[in-house]
Amino acid sequence: MPDLTHGDDAAAVNSLRSALMRLSRRLKHQRVDESLSPTEMSVLGTLANCGSATPGELARKEHVQPPSMTRIVALLEAKGLVRLEPHPEDRRQKVVTQTEQAETMLEESRRKRNAFLAGLIDGLDEDEWAKLRAAAPVLEKLAHL
Incomplete structure (x- = not known):
C-alpha cells in the first residue's frame, strides 16, 4: 500500500482533492433551477x-439532522417537487416521493451538466480522454466508499 501521507503520493492525493473540488464547484453552478x-x-x-x-x-x-430534512422537504413540497404520502405500514410517518416536475428538472440539469463536462472534455487529447475514461470507475468507487 502506498504511503499517502508523504512524498509523491501525498502530493498526488492533494492534487486529486483540489481538482475534484474545483470541478465539483464548476458542475454545481450548471443548474437549471437556481432557486434550489x-x-x-x-x-x-x-x-x-x-x-x-x-x-x-x-x-x-x-447526513443532515431530521429537523433540517423536515424543513427541506417542506420547501421542496411548496415548490411542487415532492409530495408527502401516507406510509404504507406506519400511519405516524410520511413517505416523500418526487413529482414529475422534479424528474423533468433533474433530467434537464443532468443534460446541462453533461454538456458542460463534454465541452471541457473536448479540450483533451485522445490519450487524456482515454485515461479519464479508465479512471471513471475508480472515481465512482471512491464516491461510494
Missing part, C-alpha cells in the same frame, strides 16, 4: 436514485 440549494438538489437526486423514502431515511442518506 445544493442540498435540495441532492435530496431530489437521492429520491431519483433510491426511490421514495421517509424524511428520517433521507436525513440519514444526506
